[in-house]
Amino acid sequence: MKFFLLTLAFSSLSFAADLTGAWACEVQTDAGSGSPKFEFTQTGESLKGKYNGQLGEADVAGKVTGDKAAWSFKVDLGTIAYEGTVSGDTMKGKVELAGQASGTFSCKKK
Helix, strand or coil: CHHHHHHHHHHHHCCCCCCCEEEEEEEEECCEEECCEEEEEEECCEEEEEEEECCEEEEEEEEEECCEEEEEEEECCEEEEEEEEEECCEEEEEEEECCCEEEEEEEEEC
């Protein structure tokens, strides 16, 4: 029984998403659209990286739990927050633009 539980625990770890690398995204919001790029480094559940897009450049921080990812960064406009679901080399979800606009995003790993 212990072997079964241990095997189950390790197999569920293998389903954790790994966002490390470059991502090209498409964002659609109430205020318009954009094509931001992210460069992520993931260590365990911790996510760090860089944003580059219409709002300039910024450091990114977030968390990955299983196939769920959430990250944010600050620009002059305020805090930009993403929450999504990862599936292989793609992810989709919602974005909140400093309380001024909201929308959806989709990304593909380069």
